[in-house]
Amino acid sequence: MPRSSAGQNQAARLAEALAASGHPPEAFAAAVERALLRQEAALVEGILAYRRHPFRRDLPDPPAIWSEGTSRLLDFGEGRGGPALLVVPSLVNRAQVLDLLPGGSMLRWLTGQGLRPLLLDWGAPAGPERGFTLTDYVAGRLDRALAAARQAAGGPVVLLGYCMGGMLGLALAQRRAVWLRGLALLATPWDFWAEDPARARALAATLPLWEGMLDATGALPVDVIQALFAAQDPVGIGEKYRAFRRLPPDGLRARRFVALEDWLNDGVALAAPVARECLGQWYGANAPARGAWRIAGEVVEPRAVAVPGFLAIPSRDRIVPPASALALADHMPDALVHHAAAGHVGMVAGGQAETHLWRPLLTWIKALPAPPGL
Structure with missing residues (x-):
């Protein structure tokens, strides 16, 4: 009742102010309705323009030098020399965001600067992969991909993780530091309660809604994942199409x-055990920041990662709040922290990505000490 009374009082004051200014409340309501209709029409026009646009990405994949299950390791350097970079994307989106367009591909740009990026394309979980846990991915699939990258490079490599891929890469770096020259984490979350604990717990609270689906299919479908992401920034969806x-x-x-x-619309389903770990442990319990997230029984502790670090924090990130990613800096005090004036995706694939991220990342990689024997 008090909330309802307060709302009524506010409405009454607004009506009085409008009347005093010569604008009847009825006219104001009609103007608001017209504005909303214009916004709705612009949104529909934007969506239709996107659906009708003739452009289709047609970049061919580079050759795969290793594969396991649905995963492949793509060699953008195609066997050439140069510092090798194992790139680990998220499990819930296709790896192509790092190789988006001719002239707008982070990995092809880095190749042109003398590096040898090796991209781990996870693929969509199928068969036994739908039973994978995060330990299966980190201590199993990713560990073996790193071994293949190290063999191809003839020595230690730089490990780069983007978003969720950064968390997986961080856990692996703790286990395999001697195989690495450095660890770059791009928009990687750590403290899931850093900015809005209630929202994180609310996201975790949806897990019981999906349990029947997880049991039946062994995965959290793409449509559900997209809906969960969209709920984090519903206003932004309309803005971008307009x-x-x-x-x-x-x-x-x-x-x-x-x-x-x-x-974005061609996402990847998430293996059921991973979905439970991410929603329940990461968002619901904030396990990483609390020192309770374990891989293969070992607590993941960024301070234990004994390699040079690079932390890229996009200031306009609506997917990983900057405070969540910046929390890693407290655990990795020797890491270089790079603040990028960009969003989560724009930092790696936007029109100014070369300035915001690619060049600072390249400068850091080139300054790393050479591996022994080179």
Whole structure:
């Protein structure tokens, strides 16, 4: 009742203010309705413009030098020399965001600068992979991919993890530091309660809703994952489509938007045990920041990672709050912290990504000590 009374009082004061200014409440309500209808029409136009746009990404994959199950290790350097970089993306999105467009591919740009990126394309979980835990991915699949990368490079490599891939890479780096020259973590969460504990716990509270689906299919479907992400920033969805409708359809910005939206809409299901760990332990219990997240029975502790570190924190990140990623800096005091004036995806694939991330990352990699014997 008190909340309802307060709302009524606010409405009454607004009506009085409108009347005093010569604007009847009825006219104000009609103006608001017209504005909302214009926004809705612009949103529909933007969505239709995206659906009708002729652009389709057609970059061919580089050759795979290793595979296991549905996962492949793609060699962007195609056997050439140069510092090797094992790139680990998230499990819930396709790896192509790091190789988005000609002239807009982070990995092809790094190749052109003399590096040898090796991209771990996880693939979609199938068969026994739907029973994988995070330990299976880190201490199993990722560990063996690192061994293959190290063999191809003839020595230690730089490990780069993006978003969720950063958490997996961090856990592996603790286990295999002697195989690494450095660890770069891009927009990698750590403290899931850093900015809004209630929202994190609310996300975890949805887990019981999906249990029947997880038991029946062995995975959390793409549509559910997209809905959970969309709920974190519902206003942003409308804004980006309204902005897209104003872009010249044959311009680079429009093609980049379509490529990114196609990538977002072509997600990957999450193995059921991983979904339970992520929602329940990461978001629900904040296990990483509390020192309670374990891989193969061992607590993951960033302070135990004995390799040079690079932490890229995008300041406009709506997926991983900057405070969540910045929490890693307290556990990795010797790491270089790079603040990027970009969003979660824009930092790696946006129009200014070369300035915001690619060049600072390259500078850090080139400054790393050479492996012994080289």
